[in-house]
Amino acid sequence: MYPNANLPCTQLLRELKEVVVHASAETITTDVSLSPFDGDELSKILDLINQLGENIGDTYSICVIARFMRYFVRAKFFNFCGLPAARLDADQTVYKKKKRNKLILVLSWTFNVAMFGAPQSHMEELRRVWVDRSINSPRWKNFNSKLSTEWSSITIYSTVMIAVDVSFLAVPSVSSQNSGSVPIISTYLSIFCIVGSLVVSLFLTRQNRLYGQESADTAVDFLTKMTGSAFGTKAVATVHGLPYAMLLWGMLYFMLAFSYQVFTSTPTLTLATTGSACGLVALFTLWLIYAARDFHISTRFLEWLRASICKARDPNTA
Secondary structure, eight states: OOSOTTSOHHHHHHHHHHHHHHHHHHHHHOSSOOOSSOHHHHHHHHHHHHHTTSSTTSHHHHHHHHHHHHHHHHHHHHTTTTSTTOOOSTTOOOSOOOOOOHHHHHHHHHHHHHTTTHHHHHHHHHHHHEETTEEOHHHHHHHHHHHHHHHHHHHHHHHHHHHHHHHHHTSHHHHTSOTTSHHHHHHHHHHHHHHHHHHHHHHHHHHHHHHTTSOHHHHHHHHHHHTOSTTTHHHHHHHHHHHHHHHHHHHHHHHHHHHHHHHTSSOHHHHHHHHHHHHHHHHHHHHHHHHTOSOOHHHHHHHHHHHHHHHHHOTTOO
16 A cells, blocks of 8 residues: 555655755746745745654655655646646746637727726736646735735725715715716716725625635636636636726716816816816826836837838848
8 A cells, every 4th residue: 555665765855855945946036936835835845854854764754755746746747847848937838829709809908998908917917827727826826815905905995985975975066966967977977886896896805715725726627617708818807807997987987077076166266276287187197107008009100110111121022
């Protein structure tokens, strides 16, 4: 029966120690380590290995060695260790990408624009974790920890915005208006969006607590089920970006209601002052959004124009 005392325990222990030391060095020097354990776990494993030096050959020590080696051997197997197409980084894919349907691409782009780019950013993070339908456990836990932090902060912002919207409706100059006025309707829409953001954030946070700290096998089953639609990872990324998008829509609707209330019932001097301040704030905000974008239309257009000119001047171009 396994385990037994006929195994080369000393050799296996030495090999396991070398593997753990190599994984520790890789974890320290790179963010895309393929190790199935994080740095703290590797340190604890190394301490246990050092304690096995005195009791090597016992049944329990053999079981401990085999238990740890199982995780490292599985990691080598799933990353095609020793093959020409081996995966060297945790976010590296070894398969060719399939071409998506144009309709799905258009719908994905539409959702991405309507949700202020949140699905795209979440999809990039998800693709670093969900690679070739496999998961690296430390990266999965780190990914879910970031999601929990983001959704918790969005929950706080949503709670504050609900209080702001309700307080705005209680202002006498606003509450005295009819229910069909622009400030009232915009504030109602803002409250709906904020409440939606709050509910979705709470639901996703609860779901993340259930599946975020599970093992890699359970996480693979969960993500396989979630990405089984035609949209693939885009569907999961869109769901993850819903709290952020609805919070921003709620803020925009509130700004619409507040701006309409300010600019339609104020004297000329106040209108000029607040209008100038609002214009400066909008200018700096748009400039920051433009500078923080990953895709710059002007840069891409200049690169394309420069390449076209060089191609036209080159006589050897067919």
